[in-house]
Amino acid sequence: CTLDLVNIESVSRNEAALAQAVTSLTEPIAPSVVHDDSLFFAPARRPGVPLVVFAGHLDTVPPQDNLPGRIDDGSVHGLGASDMKGALAVMVEMIRWLERDDPDTSLDCGFLFFAREELPIDASPITGLLEATPELRDASLVVIMEPTANAIQLGCLGNLNADVTYRGASSHSARPWLGDNAIHGAISGLQKVAGTTAREVTVDGLGFYEVVNVTGIDGGIARNIIPDEVVCHLNFRYAPNRMPDEAEAELRSLIAGDATLSVIGNASPGRVATDNDLVERLRAASDAALEPKQSWTNVAEFTAVGIDAVNFGPGAPEYAHRADEQVSIDALAASFGALQRFVLGTQ
Amino acid sequence: CTLDLVNIESVSRNEAALAQAVTSLTEPIAPSVVHDDSLFFAPARRPGVPLVVFAGHLDTVPPQDNLPGRIDDGSVHGLGASDMKGALAVMVEMIRWLERDDPDTSLDCGFLFFAREELPIDASPITGLLEATPELRDASLVVIMEPTANAIQLGCLGNLNADVTYRGASSHSARPWLGDNAIHGAISGLQKVAGTTAREVTVDGLGFYEVVNVTGIDGGIARNIIPDEVVCHLNFRYAPNRMPDEAEAELRSLIAGDATLSVIGNASPGRVATDNDLVERLRAASDAALEPKQSWTNVAEFTAVGIDAVNFGPGAPEYAHRADEQVSIDALAASFGALQRFVLGTQ
Incomplete structure (x- = not known):
């Protein structure tokens, strides 16, 4: 469904149609919170089970003659394919899998689709979402699915x-x-x-x-x-x-x-959450390298209020914001598989 | 007549009315060349007598609420009083005196009133005037009557x-x-x-x-x-x-x-014409200090074609281009007296 999401134009401040598409794709599961052009899918909580929240932004930078997208040579091409509609598709597939198969997970899984990441930090809805969404504040780890080529990038500058x-x-x-x-x-x-x-x-x-x-x-x-x-x-x-x-x-x-x-x-910089057990579990499940995040990301907004967060996603960073933006289908599958193993507690 | 000249607004490229006023004030002597908004009064030449040309620009910088002018406390106040309508008045009085008294001068005296000095060098009419006016090229010395407070400022940067x-x-x-x-x-x-x-x-x-x-x-x-x-x-x-x-x-x-x-x-810089006998004669006649010209002036345009030139005028440099622009009547009289002695060959 990555190509479907690519083809819904969602330049910053124009995220409503894409949010609606996510809601349709995840039916019958409905978001528990709809706030400020953003959606939060909270799970039913189980005592003693940690909450992990997978998060991705709905918006893209402006188009560069790269809409509509296409599938070619094993990759989805088009605006936002890498940053980060491929990741949103992985999140949608996770919601569908959890609903359909009701697997025996060792983590409670929340999903946050948020707006206006590509604008200056003043426009970020994260602080407001944390205030409006007490369930979100229970997260033991937030996985921000920015393009990292399936590496785990910790902290941020x-x-x-x-x-x-x-x-x-x-x-x-x-x-x-x-x-x-x-x-x-x-x-x-x-x-x-x-x-x-x-x-x-x-x-x-x-x-x-x-x-x-x-x-x-x-x-x-x-x-x-x-x-x-x-x-x-x-x-x-x-x-x-x-x-x-x-x-x-x-x-x-x-x-x-x-x-x-x-x-x-x-x-503020983002805290490096190597001391969080869930990070080691994600690393083991994904066989990913642990890398530093050599830029600023929303990780900082979560760690500033005491919630650990890391970057992990299928997009290749070198294709973000480019006219030839793309994401490989293998990377999408690898990301989905890693997150399945992560939430199941298998390796 | 300095105040009359001050009150004729002549911001660069608007010099026509002032040129007409100079022509009226100098009647019955008429300019021998009228070219490019500029006037040249050439004398009848006498064999073996050097030609000195007194030169001043007709234009001013834009007004700063300093028009019309006034006479107050021994000075003429108003736009261009220092730079350089006071000097133009001295030139007019020289033309009138030479006509009225027909004194026995040891120099032939030409007078050049030119346009657009306050604009970038590209707008200067001097090169064109030198081409259009062969008499001007005979000058043994050009005295550019920029504000120098009656010092002789040689050369230019x-x-x-x-x-x-x-x-x-x-x-x-x-x-x-x-x-x-x-x-x-x-x-x-x-x-x-x-x-x-x-x-x-x-x-x-x-x-x-x-x-x-x-x-x-x-x-x-x-x-x-x-x-x-x-x-x-x-x-x-x-x-x-x-x-x-x-x-x-x-x-x-x-x-x-x-x-x-x-x-x-x-x-180009202007040549320092200390080796010109007329400069020493001007110095002796005016009892002026010899100073370097620490800026660029039209001196460079004359010395570039082999005509010696210096700066000497009644205006005080510190009042040029200022809202409180002014020139003292004593300085005007001193300038006129020095030039009379200079052309008479007395001290």
Whole structure:
């Protein structure tokens, strides 16, 4: 059913038709919570049995002439195939299998289909869903089925964006000593940032890379005027063992000269949940590699409220957001099989 | 008549009414050449008598609530009073005095009122005027009556503008090693430029300051993307003893890293005419200081074709282009008296 889901256009903020399709495909099981364009299928709970929630986002980035999709050469091609309608199809098949076969699982299984993942973090519905859905907060592990090529990617980087402004004073460019060149201030002051290389930080045996970059710069009045201001965008991706305020202090320490730093956003990193028994069970069931997540994902939103989460999904990361987006049918089958073994407690 | 000239609005490309007013004020002497919104008053030439041309621009920068003007506290206030309608009034009074008194001058005196000085060099009419006006090319000295507070400012700086572009490759900002940060390239590559201080270069006993500045910078795609390009505006003001191509080579030598340099404009410096006897005569007649011109002026356009030129005028440079622009009546009188003694050959 991956191709059917691909063919329902669901660019961010346009997820309603796809949510309706998921509801139709999973009948007679109905979502227990419908909230903010998102669906949560909660299981009947059994005492002493841990709850695992499989989660995937309904939205995609905008199309790039890749709709409708097609099946070709063992793969489903089309918008969202990798990120992450293949994963949604695996979730739908899991719901159907649990309903149809009523297998003797060792885990209670919830399923969350949520909206607006491809928008900036402010648009994420996760915090609201956690408030509106007490059952969700009981999860012992959330498996976010982002494209990982069926590896288990743990934790996630923190993401700090800041504007750094250097100020000076304008003057005629033939007499710069009457002014103070703000761009020269930035060039001198950002030497350390420009000179840094990726720093490996090992957390629970996984190597994350902390990186800091100037991702934007803008300053100047006219070619013959000493510039009085330049604004620089800094982006700092930091390892899961650092708190957001520590990250801000670290960024400040890299900036020299008379600059003002204004934080635009600081998304917490996600905890590396290697100490959660269910992660080892998922690894054993999937025979997957344990890898660090070298970017930010919704894992951080769950671990921030004390719910362990990891990334695991069938999509190949290298095809996400591309015009030739695709997911192999073998990967879908491998993912489904791994999740079956995981919830059954077999290997 | 300075106030009358101030009150005729003549922002660049709107000089016609002011040119007409100059023609009326100088009657019965008529300009011998009217070309490209500019006027040239050529004298009857006498064998063996050198020609000196007094030159001033008719245009001003846009008004800043400083029209109409007024006379107050010994100064004429209003748009262009300093730059350079006070000087135009001195030129008009010189034409009238020469006509009325027919003094026994030791110099033939021409007067050039020209347009569009306050626009970029491309708009300057000087090259066209030199072609259209053979009499002008006979000048032994051109006195450009820009505001110098009655000092003699010799030569002028060259003015090189260039775009310097650093290129890299974009990637996700959490994995910068897959890309190449162009802004980091610029920050590293422009260290030498940002670290330079003014370098004094003595030419014929006058100290000019060579200065190089980044006057603009612009780069970046989004906060979470490694930037693939940044464009930097560089401005190099260079001493009169350097040729334009040497200046370009010098600028290139200051730039490190993998950058492409594109010259936007390279205005030659003006020759320092201390070896011209008429300059010493002007100095003696005006009791003026000899100073370097620490910017670019039309002097360069005359010296480029082998005509010596200097800057000398009544306006105070610090009031040019300001809302409170003004020129003192004492300075106007001092300028007029100095020019009378200069052309009479007295001290």
